[in-house]
Amino acid sequence: MIAHIKKTLAVVGKWVHENQGVFVGFFGCLISAEVYIFPKSADIRLFSGLALYWILSRIGRLSSIRVLQLSLILFSIMSVSFLFSGTGVQTERIAVWFILFLAFGIVTQWRETVS
Amino acid sequence: MKEHILRKLVGRNIHWFIAIVLFAIPFFWLKPGEMDLGGDSGRLYFYDPVSFIRNVSIYHQVPEGLAPADPNTYYLSYVSFIAVLLFIFRSSTIVISIISGAKLSIGFLAVHGIVKTLCNGQKAGKVGELAAIMAGVFYILAPTMIGNYDKALTSHNQVFLNPLMFYLLLKFITKSDPLYLLAGLGISFVFAPNFALTSAPPFFAFYPLAIGYVLLYTKIVLKNKLPWGWMFTGAVLYLGIHAFHLVPQILNLFEPGSFTNTRVFDRSSIAHEGVRYFLAVLPLANVTSRILMVPAISWLWWSGIFAPLVFVIGLMSAKKDKTLLLTAGFYLLTLYLYSAKITDIGVAIYKKLFYIPGFSMFRNLIGQWPSVYTFYFALLLGLSIFAVLRKMKFRLWMIMVSVAVSILWIIGASSFLKGEPVNKFHAQSNNIPMTFAMDPRYEEALMFVRSLPDDGKILTLPLTDAYYQVLSGASGGAYIGTSTISQLTGKKDFNGYQLFGTFSEDFMKYSRENDMSKITELLSTLSIRYIFHNSDPKIYEAGFPQSPYTYMKTSFPKSQTEYMQFISSLEAKQIYQNGPYAIYELDSSVRRPLVYTANASGSIINREPEISIIKSDPVTYHISASGLSEKSGVLVFHDAYNSNWALTINGSPVSRDRHFMIDGYANAWKLLQDDQNGEKRYTMVLRLRSQNRVWFGWSITVLSLVLLGIVMVRRIVYHIL
Numbered sequence: 010m011i012a013h014i015k016k017t018l019a020v021v022g023k024w025v026h027e028n029q030g031v032f033v034g035f036f037g038c039l040i041s042a043e044v045y046i047f048p049k050s051a052d053i054r055l056f057s058g059l060a061l062y063w064i065l066s067r068i069g070r071l072s073s074i075r076v077l078q079l080s081l082i083l084f085s086i087m088s089v090s091f092l093f094s095g096t097g098v099q100t101e102r103i104a105v106w107f108i109l110f111l112a113f114g115i116v117t118q119w120r121e122t123v124s
Numbered sequence: 125m126k127e128h129i130l131r132k133l134v135g136r137n138i139h140w141f142i143a144i145v146l147f148a149i150p151f152f153w154l155k156p157g158e159m160d161l162g163g164d165s166g167r168l169y170f171y172d173p174v175s176f177i178r179n180v181s182i183y184h185q186v187p188e189g190l191a192p193a194d195p196n197t198y199y200l201s202y203v204s205f206i207a208v209l210l211f212i213f214r215s216s217t218i219v220i221s222i223i224s225g226a227k228l229s230i231g232f233l234a235v236h237g238i239v240k241t242l243c244n245g246q247k248a249g250k251v252g253e254l255a256a257i258m259a260g261v262f263y264i265l266a267p268t269m270i271g272n273y274d275k276a277l278t279s280h281n282q283v284f285l286n287p288l289m290f291y292l293l294l295k296f297i298t299k300s301d302p303l304y305l306l307a308g309l310g311i312s313f314v315f316a317p318n319f320a321l322t323s324a325p326p327f328f329a330f331y332p333l334a335i336g337y338v339l340l341y342t343k344i345v346l347k348n349k350l351p352w353g354w355m356f357t358g359a360v361l362y363l364g365i366h367a368f369h370l371v372p373q374i375l376n377l378f379e380p381g382s383f384t385n386t387r388v389f390d391r392s393s394i395a396h397e398g399v400r401y402f403l404a405v406l407p408l409a410n411v412t413s414r415i416l417m418v419p420a421i422s423w424l425w426w427s428g429i430f431a432p433l434v435f436v437i438g439l440m441s442a443k444k445d446k447t448l449l450l451t452a453g454f455y456l457l458t459l460y461l462y463s464a465k466i467t468d469i470g471v472a473i474y475k476k477l478f479y480i481p482g483f484s485m486f487r488n489l490i491g492q493w494p495s496v497y498t499f500y501f502a503l504l505l506g507l508s509i510f511a512v513l514r515k516m517k518f519r520l521w522m523i524m525v526s527v528a529v530s531i532l533w534i535i536g537a538s539s540f541l542k543g544e545p546v547n548k549f550h551a552q553s554n555n556i557p558m559t560f561a562m563d564p565r566y567e568e569a570l571m572f573v574r575s576l577p578d579d580g581k582i583l584t585l586p587l588t589d590a591y592y593q594v595l596s597g598a599s600g601g602a603y604i605g606t607s608t609i610s611q612l613t614g615k616k617d618f619n620g621y622q623l624f625g626t627f628s629e630d631f632m633k634y635s636r637e638n639d640m641s642k643i644t645e646l647l648s649t650l651s652i653r654y655i656f657h658n659s660d661p662k663i664y665e666a667g668f669p670q671s672p673y674t675y676m677k678t679s680f681p682k683s684q685t686e687y688m689q690f691i692s693s694l695e696a697k698q699i700y701q702n703g704p705y706a707i708y709e710l711d712s713s714v715r716r717p718l719v720y721t722a723n724a725s726g727s728i729i730n731r732e733p734e735i736s737i738i739k740s741d742p743v744t745y746h747i748s749a750s751g752l753s754e755k756s757g758v759l760v761f762h763d764a765y766n767s768n769w770a771l772t773i774n775g776s777p778v779s780r781d782r783h784f785m786i787d788g789y790a791n792a793w794k795l796l797q798d799d800q801n802g803e804k805r806y807t808m809v810l811r812l813r814s815q816n817r818v819w820f821g822w823s824i825t826v827l828s829l830v831l832l833g834i835v836m837v838r839r840i841v842y843h844i845l
Contacts, residue, residue: 052468077440084436087412088429096410104411105466108459114439115452122444 018068025069033075036062037082044102059109066117073118080114083107139236139257143229146264150224153543154217157561158599160546162592163275166606169199170216171562173207179614183742184372184815185763188591188610189581189623190650190789191742193766195376197818198320198369202278205314224273227283228264234287235499236260239506241294242341242447251513254523259506261530262431263287265537266501267419268494273545274558275605279323281315282330282495290334290499296358297342300351303843305358306836313365313829320366321373321384325485325492329461333496337454345446361835364828371821372814389481398484399475402464406471408490409463414497419536427532431505438508441515448507455500461486462493550604552671556662560597566608569705573613573656576707578739579718580653581762582609584619585687586664587680588672591620594663596704602663604672609656614742616763618652621676625764625789632679640693647694648716649787651762653709655696659684660704719747719761719810721795726758726786743812750805761791761810768814773799774807 090100161167169176181199209219236256243252296304377384416428464474477483549555595603609617621628634642665683681687700707721730735749765785771778771793786792
């Protein structure tokens with residue numbers, strides 16, 4: 010069973026590593042979907058999303074650049090949302106996602122710098 | 125070729141040129157003779173600093189209304205500095221412009237210097253210069269920084285003091301040169317109100333983070349040793365230099381029941397005024413508008429995209445740049461403190477923070493954090509621009525973009541640069557400008573008020589909702605701010621709802637019921653002897669149909685004519701008239717003096733024998749009275765009760781257990797015939813003991829200043845030799 014999980018993780022990790030751009034784009038779409046499908050924000054989804062990204066980035070050996078790219082995507086969505094709806098609920102939610110991933114990117118880069 | 129153009133564009137002295145231009149801008153905001161005073165701090169020291177010092181900043185008492193014992197001594201050094209400027213330039217307009225100009229130019233130069241210093245570790249060159257200039261321009265023109273120039277609080281000097289003190293601290297620690305530290309201490313003395321308890325929110329919002337940043341930068345990024353010896357010396361000197369306001373204020377903080385004590389330590393007050401206030405303003409704390417720093421001109425919203433975009437690109441392009449990462453970390457921390465709405469957990473944590481003693485000062489997060497947030501925003505912007513530019517091949521192109529963005533910021537702040545912050549109308553007024561020139565007739569009226577006996581307080585009409593006085597200026601504008609009568613003449617003045625303390629609602633009720641006998645009784649209880657009526661309709665129904673009278677108009681006269689009828693119903697006679705300014709004196713039969721004797725219960729006032737009072741200063745009275753005809757009585761003193769008021773009779777102090785509260789707010793002492801000590805008369809001295817704290821604080825300050833001077837001279841000599 011453990012061997013099977015390890016094998017699956019290795020496959021997923023390899024895919025993430027080889028398709029980093031696609032992975033980051035996919036994650037951006039996933040977050041947009043969360044913002045526009047669910048009417049209200051929930052910490053459980055926010056922190057689950059962050060944890061999922063952290064796990065996949067670890068097994069896929071992604072650098073801080075990728076998470077910063079993701080935050081760039083989120084910032085772009087936030088700006089477009091601001092253009093159409095001002096500081097509406099969706100814009101605010103995407104802004105929180107942007108800040109969380111920016112913070113995640115800074116922490117990751119700091120760890121890379123120190124190590 | 126490109127390097128040549130670069131050198132031309134970003135010359136060595138361009139930041140000085142920009143600083144001079146910025147300094148000159150506020151000189152175009154006010155017309156000669158005009159001032160933009162008013163608001164919660166009043167800023168009357170720009171008009172008459174000497175009177176302000178005499179009446180407000182020396183004594184441990186607020187010269188207004190019930191006159192509570194509360195120290196305002198922190199004003200002294202700053203107002204003395206203003207007095208020197210006024211002595212040199214002879215014009216309040218020029219001095220106001222100088223201070224506004226300093227905010228812009230020194231704020232710009234300090235941020236420029238910080239970014240340059242932070243980049244210098246990486247051989248900044250011309251690219252660093254450009255990044256530093258952009259950061260400086262952004263800082264002083266950011267939408268969050270240009271909004272509070274009108275009715276500026278004294279702590280508004282933080283616009284330039286925050287970056288300046290940060291710069292000096294950074295230079296001191298990174299270069300281990302104590303001259304920067306000593307210069308910072310000297311500046312902090314001059315601008316003491318920014319380092320006093322009254323400015324606690326902006327102070328504690330900025331300095332702990334600033335010190336933390338500099339220490340982390342030195343230890344983690346530069347890996348330098350910290351100059352612990354000088355840091356300790358600096359801390360001791362700092363406390364010594366500021367002892368003149370810290371000693372009275374800190375002791376006041378730990379005095380049960382004082383305003384500051386309640387605000388800081390009382391748990392129910394924290395729940396009511398802290399968390400609830402925070403939750404009320406939370407909906408206004410949008411994360412998006414903080415990230416984008418949307419300019420006032422709505423169509424320019426997209427210019428806000430530039431900075432956060434550069435942050436992310438800068439972080440991506442500058443790998444292993446610890447300075448940038450550290451700054452980004454502080455940026456995110458201040459963004460959280462400024463918006464709070466980063467996840468539900470973030471809001472919950474923020475609410476818990478209010479149970480830390482003193483944190484309730486940050487309940488208005490949208491008012492307390494903007495300047496700190498903008499500061500780290502500007503630093504991050506400068507460092508990000510530097511990180512991006514130094515990686516790019518086509519630097520000239522990037523410079524053109526940077527200049528274009530700067531122009532957008534300038535356009536976004538164009539109304540500010542044109543002087544809109546001060547040249548606007550009072551809110552809810554009939555287009556009454558905020559700027560005004562003092563009416564010479566009012567100046568004469570103030571002279572007359574100064575000549576009035578000290579025994580008796582003043583009621584200023586029309587009454588306002590808070591503690592403001594409204595005055596029409598000679599040039600058509602108006603002043604709305606703290607009492608000019610209290611602060612410029614030293615006479616205790618009641619001009620608004622808040623100054624009546626627990627009597628406010630009663631006063632309103634009696635007025636609604638038109639019960640003039642109750643009103644007379646109330647005025648007597650408050651020892652009000654004079655009524656100052658400014659009958660100018662422009663300061664009431666004609667100019668200000670609503671604020672600052674909205675609440676008071678529900679009970680008091682709604683026009684100046686009605687106010688005249690109101691006064692004529694009181695037993696008062698006119699003793700002064702100059703234009704719209706009239707002063708009435710209440711009949712001696714219906715008023716109570718500031719100090720009097722009464723029967724043991726305090727209910728019957730002894731009209732005979734008369735007592736004489738000599739006011740040595742606002743906290744010392746010499747009283748002389750004939751002996752008591754009965755076995756016991758009370759001496760009543762109609763200033764706010766405070767256990768620090770002490771009475772001495774014929775040289776012997778009266779024990780504290782004979783001191784009690786009377787009339788719901790005032791001081792009274794039980795008198796015994798034995799107190800006469802065989803003498804025919806009582807010779808009494810009434811003194812506020814807490815004034816000793818002010819003198820004690822000042823002695824430490826003087827000593828510390830001498831020490832600072834000696835250390836500074838020694839360091840300068842050491843540098844020269």
